[in-house]
Amino acid sequence: MTDRNNAPSSSTPPMVPATLEDDSFAQxxxxxxxxxxxxxxxxxxxxxxxxxxxxxxxxxxARAAGVKDYRICxxxxxxxxxxxxxxxxxxxxxxxxxxxxxxxxxxxxxPPFLWAIGDIDLLHRPLVSIVGARNASSLGTRMTRALAxxxxxxxxxxxxxxxxxxxxxxxxxxxxxxxxxxxxxGVDVIYPVENTDLAHDIxxxxxxxxxxxIGLQPMARHFPSRNRIIAGLARATVVVEAAAKSGSLITARxxxxxxxxVLAVPGHPFDARAAGCNMLIRDGATLVRNAADVIELLGxxxxxxxxxxxxxxxxxxxxRNTASLxxxxxxxLGPSPVAEDQLLRDLAVAPAIATPVMVELELNGRILxxxxxxxxxxx
Numbered sequence: 538m539t540d541r542n543n544a545p546s547s548s549t550p551p552m553v554p555a556t557l558e559d560d561s562f563a564q565x566x567x568x569x570x571x572x573x574x575x576x577x578x579x580x581x582x583x584x585x586x587x588x589x590x591x592x593x594x595x596x597x598x599a600r601a602a603g604v605k606d607y608r609i610c611x612x613x614x615x616x617x618x619x620x621x622x623x624x625x626x627x628x629x630x631x632x633x634x635x636x637x638x639x640x641x642x643x644x645x646x647x648p649p650f651l652w653a654i655g656d657i658d659l660l661h662r663p664l665v666s667i668v669g670a671r672n673a674s675s676l677g678t679r680m681t682r683a684l685a686x687x688x689x690x691x692x693x694x695x696x697x698x699x700x701x702x703x704x705x706x707x708x709x710x711x712x713x714x715x716x717x718x719x720x721x722x723g724v725d726v727i728y729p730v731e732n733t734d735l736a737h738d739i740x741x742x743x744x745x746x747x748x749x750x751i752g753l754q755p756m757a758r759h760f761p762s763r764n765r766i767i768a769g770l771a772r773a774t775v776v777v778e779a780a781a782k783s784g785s786l787i788t789a790r791x792x793x794x795x796x797x798x799v800l801a802v803p804g805h806p807f808d809a810r811a812a813g814c815n816m817l818i819r820d821g822a823t824l825v826r827n828a829a830d831v832i833e834l835l836g837x838x839x840x841x842x843x844x845x846x847x848x849x850x851x852x853x854x855x856x857r858n859t860a861s862l863x864x865x866x867x868x869x870l871g872p873s874p875v876a877e878d879q880l881l882r883d884l885a886v887a888p889a890i891a892t893p894v895m896v897e898l899e900l901n902g903r904i905l906x907x908x909x910x911x912x913x914x915x916x
Contacts, residue, residue: 563587564582564631564649567592570592571610575647576645581598595609621752629652630650640771644765645908645910648748650748652746652747655742656743656744659716663840664770665831666770666773667703667777668697668704668776668784672702678702681777683827684825685707687827687828687831690714692838693835694715695707696716696717697718698719699728700732708743712739713742716744717743717745719766720763722753723749767791769795772798773831774789776822777814778804780812789801789817798834801817802824862894863894866904867903869883870914873913874913877895877911
């Protein structure tokens with residue numbers, strides 16, 4: 538799928554590294570700026586039309602929100618990331634390109650950028666995620682390998698998180714038919730170290746992905762973000778062994794929130810590693826005995842058609858906004874997330890007026906945004 542230099546051998550046009558003249562450079566710089574998360578990134582683009590315009594406006598937006606001495610991400614930081622990416626053989630897949638995975642593009646918080654090492658064409662094959670326990674049992678590992686092999690032979694590409702246990706078994710069994718590893722840190726940072734050889738094999742025969750900056754060491758807070766991508770890429774998520782409180786159940790919950798199918802392999806009631814799967818089945822997940830059960834639910838594997846995703850809609854012309862609106866918004870929010878559209882209806886404020894105020898509050902750390910259009914107070 539790739540040649541010895543890690544260059545794509547498929548029909549997908551190669552991703553060109555961003556330069557100072559590219560929109561991609563300005564977009565990456567916007568996303569890497571302080572206090573700009575995925576949701577704020579998309580809102581700034583919608584409001585200002587282009588990343589360059591958003592970058593110019595960002596210091597003033599931050600100043601209006603009470604953030605002193607705000608500086609956007611320096612150009613040399615992005616340049617260093619691009620140089621590191623080139624050295625790692627990574628390519629940038631942007632949200633508005635035809636190479637971007639179509640199911641992931643449907644998410645409200647879809648990553649604006651993905652760093653990729655390997656065969657990008659795999660992003661447009663039918664994908665199924667397999668996740669599970671790190672301390673997998675022998676039976677769990679055997680089941681995972683059988684599922685991954687069966688799905689691969691049926692034309693599906695297996696997605697997982699490159700963790701030890703179930704993830705590693707799924708990747709290993711699907712190497713010959715196609716597998717995608719979604720990493721919590723930078724795409725060039727292999728974690729855990731014990732999976733180094735496997736990670737190199739995936740880069741050669743499959744694909745490694747990450748939304749994080751090149752060189753970033755993974756931390757605990759990065760794994761839930763990775764899990765949403767694992768679920769978002771695929772038509773369905775299969776859970777093989779998961780404790781009652783585990784990252785695998787977070788992935789399953791993400792899949793459910795995204796409207797995707799969730800399947801689970803049952804286990805013995807006395808085995809703590811099966812508790813999460815048994816709970817999922819009790820709550821309506823499809824019981825899985827073999828790959829045929831997954832294929833029966835999804836139907837035959839069909840190639841996904843690449844479609845360019847519009848990155849943002851045309852910007853409104855808001856009338857920028859007032860301290861009293863700050864107070865009104867904060868007074869109506871609490872720690873529990875609420876729907877933003879309902880909040881605006883309650884306030885009787887037009888989105889064009891409220892959007893810049895909400896962005897200011899988020900940049901100032903006063904509110905938090907959540908998937909599904911939800912918002913809560915941060916303090």
